Amino acid sequence: MSITTTRLTRSKEATELTLRLTTGELARQAARANEYTNSTSGVAPTYLQANLLVLPSRYAADFRNLCARNPVPCPLIAESAAPGDFSRLVSHLPSVSSKSLAEGLDLRTDCPRYNVYKDSKLVHAGVPDVTDQWTEDHVAFLVGCSQSFESALERAGLPVRHSVQDRTVPMYRSNIPLNAAGVFSGSTYTVSMRPFPAKDIERVREISRAYHATHGEPVAWGWDAVARLGVENIDEVQWGQAPLTEDGQPLSTVFGDEENVPVFWGCGVSTQEAVMKAPLEGAILAHFPGCMLIMDCGEDDVL
Amino acid sequence: MSITTTRLTRSKEATELTLRLTTGELARQAARANEYTNSTSGVAPTYLQANLLVLPSRYAADFRNLCARNPVPCPLIAESAAPGDFSRLVSHLPSVSSKSLAEGLDLRTDCPRYNVYKDSKLVHAGVPDVTDQWTEDHVAFLVGCSQSFESALERAGLPVRHSVQDRTVPMYRSNIPLNAAGVFSGSTYTVSMRPFPAKDIERVREISRAYHATHGEPVAWGWDAVARLGVENIDEVQWGQAPLTEDGQPLSTVFGDEENVPVFWGCGVSTQEAVMKAPLEGAILAHFPGCMLIMDCGEDDVL
Structure with missing residues (x-):
């Protein structure tokens, strides 16, 4: 097939x-x-x-x-x-x-x-x-x-980049192990990513925190989180579409920029990754x- | 102090x-x-x-x-x-x-x-x-x-090494990130370790799996898990006492031995590690x- x-x-x-x-x-x-x-x-x-x-x-x-x-x-x-x-x-x-x-x-x-x-x-x-x-x-x-928490972020004046640009959220494989359960073992978290200004990260954490049933607060944030999560290239997504700057450039072109800090959440595609492993x-x-x-x-x- | x-x-x-x-x-x-x-x-x-x-x-x-x-x-x-x-x-x-x-x-x-x-x-x-x-x-x-699940393992004919030797369970810091929650961020899992014969690991997983409220099944197993979890030296514990072979030798002396495979569980000392971070x-x-x-x-x- x-x-x-x-x-x-x-x-x-x-x-x-x-x-x-x-x-x-x-x-x-x-x-x-x-x-x-x-x-x-x-x-x-x-x-x-x-x-x-x-x-x-x-x-x-x-x-x-x-x-x-x-x-x-x-x-x-x-x-x-x-x-x-x-x-x-x-x-x-x-x-x-x-x-x-x-x-x-x-x-x-x-x-x-x-x-x-x-x-x-x-x-x-x-x-x-x-x-x-x-x-x-x-x-x-x-x-x-x-x-499911993007509307709440937008209501709080925190625009969600991929939504503003009418694109699909960028998703990556990470190196965080999923806790094994029976036949499901040896897999890792997939993560979704939305860039936000560094100054807004605590508010982003606080707003998404309440959404326990839809991943809650982020699992990692900051430019240093990219390597820490084992994401090889922020411009190469495994699912969804590559993230862009506000000007439509690849996100890697503003590496270290405090206005474009990557923020990563747990992602439900982890279930499909667990199936493949x-x-x-x-x-x-x-x-x-x-x-x-x-x-x-x-x-x-x-x- | x-x-x-x-x-x-x-x-x-x-x-x-x-x-x-x-x-x-x-x-x-x-x-x-x-x-x-x-x-x-x-x-x-x-x-x-x-x-x-x-x-x-x-x-x-x-x-x-x-x-x-x-x-x-x-x-x-x-x-x-x-x-x-x-x-x-x-x-x-x-x-x-x-x-x-x-x-x-x-x-x-x-x-x-x-x-x-x-x-x-x-x-x-x-x-x-x-x-x-x-x-x-x-x-x-x-x-x-x-x-809390050691009795169940013992009842199933799977002796728990540190308990047989009248020692404290070996505990280590790992590199698995704890999911951040408000003020608690940047910490990792601590893990407890019990060696079992490789042939018994699926039974060990199955018996401990039911104990959801007391860590459930292991998070990692096998000699290769030691490096994967970021444990630098299996003989150097961060809490508890160092693991021994059945003969009382340091566990590292039988590296790769199928009768002494390290099995790691999530550990509640993670809460104290989170406090320190x-x-x-x-x-x-x-x-x-x-x-x-x-x-x-x-x-x-x-x-």
Whole structure:
């Protein structure tokens, strides 16, 4: 099977459509109809966004434990009500009822794009749906997404660079080990990155801190964090799009600049990285990084 | 102030006393009377053991968040019912009631030994009690201890080396970053180590996995994990006592031996390491590593 590589540069039409997708339900419907196949950054502002990971049921207990042991990169929000069920979820958040997560959901179609893994290897990247891959034995898990605190940062007067530039958040592999859980061992955190002025970092930490279910406060910040996290080149992302300066230059061109300090958060793509490092058998389905599932509940409902 | 350094080599008398301390209550009474001032490994078998950290109340919220973001090294079990309260605890474990934690407790005296920090620096190590340091503003936290799953390993026919040799568990600083939480940033996991035969590692993982509230399964294993964790010398511990082979030789003398594979767990001393890395003001009190608080409830009550 060939691997589709998909770049998420949003066209003028996609940007116009984004503005019309004002709720989680509208966003899911547009994704289901394959009218919307792009990054969900800026889609349905203030609605909760989630990472999706779908596993054969025999890996479900280990995956729950992986999330419990790594709540910063992998905060578990919800899972399938039963194996094979692609429409009903059980909430893991005390403040959110299962019913309020997503009405009329179809997990096989409602992300704008998907990744498909076979035997722990990525075989399809960015496909529009996974209906033909879904089986009676699949269990879906939703994990918090850091795009969920971007509205709060913007409301506080802290613009989020990739959102302003209509790009996908930059994501990297890091060297921080994920705490092992059963079959999931030997993997590391993936991290998302947003540059902020050095003087604002304590406010950025404080605002995102409250969002426990969507990664909470950053795991590292500062230009020296790039090497410390094992990120080889800040301009070369593993997922999403490369970060730019306000003027549209590669971020590395302003290395050391106090107005462009990289700030890193735990990232739910860690779940897909854990899949690739584990010896899993069978089909594993996931959202395409940046193209999240959008829920009916609000970002602030999970506080 | 001078720093007392304390070696926890158990005398014949201490070993005899250990055998008489069969419950958490007896162990706390002996610690309170300063009859017992040694490692609690092997004391009151099957009773839950805990790390203690006592902070000025203004750091309590950040510390709760540190534990929530790092449940493997810092699984939060309980905290003071109110600032200044050294006798009543509120349980954070759904399966353990607050009342069943410890009847007639005095957190100022009931660990065999204590550490005292002032302004994030260790100023007294291994003192018998901290009554003179306790204030109305202090909040105590109890964090799970890996000595709590040693009985389960032994019951499964997997002898725990340091316990067989009547020594304190070896503990090391590692390079795994603790997820930052407010004032607590820039610190790393401390880890405890027990050698097991390579062929038994999957069983060791499986048995300890269930003990979520007391660190769960290991974070790393194998001789290659020593360098990966940034442990410079397996014979030089930062807390506890150096690990030995079955014949009483330094563990490094059998480097690569499949019968003596180092297995590392998250360790509650991470909380004291986090204190030393943070810019805290005032007196912080803690147990002396290895000399834990022993509870009334059982290790298996937290499963």
